[in-house]
Amino acid sequence: MKTQVAIIGAGPAGLLLGHLLKAEGVDCVVIERQTPDYVLGRIRAGVLEQITVDLMARLGLDERLRAEGLVEEGFNLADGERLIRIDVANLTGQTVVVYGQTEITKDLMDAAPARGLPVIYGAEDVAVFDIETDAPYVTYTLDGAPQRIDARFIAGCDGFHGPSRKAIPASVAREYERVYPFGWLGILADVPPCNHELIYANHQRGFALASMRSHTRSRYYIDVPLTEKIEDWSDDRIWDELAIRLGPDAAANMTRGPSIEKSIAPLRSYVFEPMRHGSLLLCGDAAHIVPPTGAKGLNLAASDVHYAAHALTHYFKRADNDAIAGYSAKALARVWKSERFSWTLTKLMHRFPDDGPFERAMQVAELDYIASSTAAQMSIAENYVGLPV
Ligand SMILES: Cc1cc2nc3c(=O)[nH]c(=O)nc-3n(C[C@H](O)[C@H](O)[C@H](O)COP(=O)(O)OP(=O)(O)OC[C@H]3O[C@@H](n4cnc5c(N)ncnc54)[C@H](O)[C@@H]3O)c2cc1C
Numbered sequence: 002m003k004t005q006v007a008i009i010g011a012g013p014a015g016l017l018l019g020h021l022l023k024a025e026g027v028d029c030v031v032i033e034r035q036t037p038d039y040v041l042g043r044i045r046a047g048v049l050e051q052i053t054v055d056l057m058a059r060l061g062l063d064e065r066l067r068a069e070g071l072v073e074e075g076f077n078l079a080d081g082e083r084l085i086r087i088d089v090a091n092l093t094g095q096t097v098v099v100y101g102q103t104e105i106t107k108d109l110m111d112a113a114p115a116r117g118l119p120v121i122y123g124a125e126d127v128a129v130f131d132i133e134t135d136a137p138y139v140t141y142t143l144d145g146a147p148q149r150i151d152a153r154f155i156a157g158c159d160g161f162h163g164p165s166r167k168a169i170p171a172s173v174a175r176e177y178e179r180v181y182p183f184g185w186l187g188i189l190a191d192v193p194p195c196n197h198e199l200i201y202a203n204h205q206r207g208f209a210l211a212s213m214r215s216h217t218r219s220r221y222y223i224d225v226p227l228t229e230k231i232e233d234w235s236d237d238r239i240w241d242e243l244a245i246r247l248g249p250d251a252a253a254n255m256t257r258g259p260s261i262e263k264s265i266a267p268l269r270s271y272v273f274e275p276m277r278h279g280s281l282l283l284c285g286d287a288a289h290i291v292p293p294t295g296a297k298g299l300n301l302a303a304s305d306v307h308y309a310a311h312a313l314t315h316y317f318k319r320a321d322n323d324a325i326a327g328y329s330a331k332a333l334a335r336v337w338k339s340e341r342f343s344w345t346l347t348k349l350m351h352r353f354p355d356d357g358p359f360e361r362a363m364q365v366a367e368l369d370y371i372a373s374s375t376a377a378q379m380s381i382a383e384n385y386v387g388l389p390v
Pocket of ligand 1: 032035045286296
């Protein structure tokens with residue numbers, strides 16, 4: 002098979018890129034290792050910046066998002082008894098939208114056949130070749146038969162563990178990484194949220210986050226040491242811990258219910274440079290990971306795709322190579338700012354095992370400053386709604 006862009010991975014980055022390229026008349030194919038059900042079963046992000054909402058609107062695939070998404074005008078930082086509200090809408094004139102990553106993926110997946118976007122699921126042993134030439138290709142196995150797709154470009158949208166990033170030679174690569182000494186234990190339950198806006202809590206027993214996917218579905222998190230096993234956390238134990246860490250007001254409004262999903266996700270900050278090498282462009286988690294504090298992962302994937310779609314479209318429509326040449330620098334400039342915000346918020350809202358009284362005093366001073374300064378709240382708010390692309 003021949004195409005202009007072979008896209009590896011049918012997560013949000015790959016599907017968004019595929020749809021954007023198709024809409025511009027650029028030929029592409031998406032190759033995914035898993036089945037559609039498996040992809041839709043991964044419970045992940047849920048807070049969308051304007052860039053992500055805008056991309057769905059540009060594709061005309063935002064009908065359900067507009068109908069079912071919850072527009073959020075602010076969020077809260079809790080520190081013991083104190084609740085600091087960041088009035089995002091008043092400070093920035095913008096909002097975020099709560100709409101699950103699985104819903105975005107479903108909307109993109111469902112629209113693919115009608116838009117003529119081929120998505121090959123169940124592709125095994127995907128590998129990329131000749132990325133330093135103008136004729137790269139992808140090989141994979143489908144139902145036991147070897148396959149090959151020749152392309153002009155390959156877009157690596159295959160997440161943190163995919164093969165694309167590994168195809169870039171170590172001699173040109175730079176990696177930056179911070180692994181955190183805890184993970185987030187998440188519980189998803191069909192119960193109404195305890196608050197209409199997110200609450201990030203820094204409690205002496207640890208971090209907690211109250212968030213939601215809809216008026217009837219809640220997503221809560223607590224941080225736990227990486228040695229913890231999910232089997233040791235009954236639903237009751239999680240609800241009890243949440244009630245303590247989120248504080249009495251949130252606890253009084255918290256509805257408990259059986260988990261429909263629970264898991265522990267390790268936290269990591271990671272950036273790979275460059276995001277393009279030869280004919281291979283990396284987008285989303287394939288190139289970078291942020292800790293989920295601040296909800297930047299999915300939104301960064303969306304901004305990468307925005308830049309990548311622009312670069313690829315200019316290449317094929319205008320024979321313009323400049324945007325391709327500039328893709329990595331442009332994407333990385335925004336990536337690093339989101340990494341900074343996610344890292345700062347993680348440091349502010351978690352009790353690190355090695356922290357002593359000084360580090361805690363710094364957290365309190367920082368939260369005091371945020372509570373009393375409109376400038377500090379503005380800085381948080383503009384990062385939260387997403388920096389311009
Ligand atoms: C447990 C968890 C919780 C998260 N929570 C949040 C959150 O609350 N807020 C937030 O903003 N972000 C969160 N994130 C991050 C966010 O979900 C990601 O940033 C987002 O999924 C990135 O999209 P992506 O398309 O780049 O990568 P992915 O969603 O990882 O998609 C990559 C795709 O590539 C496919 N693939 C992988 N290997 C291959 C291969 N060899 N061949 C073919 N296909 C392959 C995968 O199956 C997958 O479908 C979370 C992530 C995890 C893991």
